[in-house]
Amino acid sequence: AKKTGRNNFQFYSVDMNAQASLRLAMETALRRAVEQEEFFIHLQPQVELETGKMNGAEVLLRWNSSQWGLVSPAEFIPILEDTGMIEHVGEWVLTQACNSFLNVKDKLADDFKLAVNLSGRQFKGGNLASRIRYILAETGMPTKNLELEITETMLMEDPELATLTLSELSDMGISLAIDDFGTGYSSLSYLKQFPLNVLKIDSSFIRDVTSDKDDAAIVNAILAMSESLGLMVVAEGVETIEQLNYLKQHTCQGAQGYLFSKPVSEEQFYELAQKDTLI
Numbered sequence: 001a002k003k004t005g006r007n008n009f010q011f012y013s014v015d016m017n018a019q020a021s022l023r024l025a026m027e028t029a030l031r032r033a034v035e036q037e038e039f040f041i042h043l044q045p046q047v048e049l050e051t052g053k054m055n056g057a058e059v060l061l062r063w064n065s066s067q068w069g070l071v072s073p074a075e076f077i078p079i080l081e082d083t084g085m086i087e088h089v090g091e092w093v094l095t096q097a098c099n100s101f102l103n104v105k106d107k108l109a110d111d112f113k114l115a116v117n118l119s120g121r122q123f124k125g126g127n128l129a130s131r132i133r134y135i136l137a138e139t140g141m142p143t144k145n146l147e148l149e150i151t152e153t154m155l156m157e158d159p160e161l162a163t164l165t166l167s168e169l170s171d172m173g174i175s176l177a178i179d180d181f182g183t184g185y186s187s188l189s190y191l192k193q194f195p196l197n198v199l200k201i202d203s204s205f206i207r208d209v210t211s212d213k214d215d216a217a218i219v220n221a222i223l224a225m226s227e228s229l230g231l232m233v234v235a236e237g238v239e240t241i242e243q244l245n246y247l248k249q250h251t252c253q254g255a256q257g258y259l260f261s262k263p264v265s266e267e268q269f270y271e272l273a274q275k276d277t278l279i
């Protein structure tokens with residue numbers, strides 16, 4: 001038994017080494033990914049459920065590595081965050097996003113929202129608002145068309161900094177959304193202290209909303225609360241007609257998911273933007 005134990009340990013440690021060196025190799029590759037033009041963005045439509053019209057889109061970072069091909073954001077975003085590279089890459093994403101928006105703008109509604117994910121590192125990096133203001137001015141992006149997605153964790157880690165930063169962004173006319181709502185830790189009373197506009201219900205609650213009583217109760221509670229706080233709601237990860245019907249019946253305003261469109265290139269997005277409805 002001892003022998004197997006030792007062998008197991010060896011396998012385990014070889015595996016750990018392999019994992020660590022893969023991570024190191026990815027980190028090295030990521031350091032050059034911007035200049036090697038290996039990053040690009042995709043856009044995923046957000047739909048107004050009452051009309052079926054696209055009223056926004058989320059910007060999602062993609063990495064096509066020369067070594068590994070397309071790598072999942074779940075794998076490479078944490079490396080960008082741990083190393084701090086996300087601060088630079090996040091600004092690159094915002095710049096690309098603004099340029100894409102301007103290329104498609106003529107086909108979009110005046111109040112269209114382009115939603116860009118922020119990482120906690122960007123939040124804590126300091127003078128976030130002025131860095132964003134600079135990028136918007138440089139690209140010519142209208143502030144009223146930008147939405148920033150933040151997480152509950154980012155709010156709760158340093159509520160004072162969050163209040164300050166979010167007020168600055170909100171005063172600029174930028175819309176603020178809470179991402180993955182329901183998965184983090186935030187007391188509901190905190191929500192009204194921040195100048196928020198949108199709650200994005202996490203896809204884990206939407207998945208079984210038509211069959212699981214608990215998920216349905218959570219979704220209904222989020223919808224009721226949003227309404228009384230005057231927040232707009234977007235349900236994430238909508239994949240089926242049944243989920244869509246449930247959300248419409250429960251007066252959820254917005255949704256995003258493969259049912260309407262997966263994340264697509266700017267060219268495909270331009271085509272989608274010309275449709276009257278995505279439902």
Ligand code: C2E
Pocket residue numbers: 044059060061062072073074077086090093117118119179180236237238239256257258259262263
């Ligand atoms: P997220 O912000 O929650 O983004 C939504 C994720 O759900 C995206 O995964 C999207 O492709 C996926 N998705 C959309 N609709 C559906 C659906 O109907 N079904 C399923 N199963 N999935 C759906 P993705 O692109 O792999 O991104 C994963 C995460 O990586 C994002 O989660 C976000 O946290 C992070 N991320 C992506 N781009 C950026 C970025 O530019 N900056 C930062 N800081 N994080 C990013």
Ligand code: CA
Pocket residue numbers: 058117149179
């Ligand atoms: Ca997001």
Ligand code: CA
Pocket residue numbers: 179180200202236
């Ligand atoms: Ca999300």
Ligand code: CA
Pocket residue numbers: 180
């Ligand atoms: Ca998520």
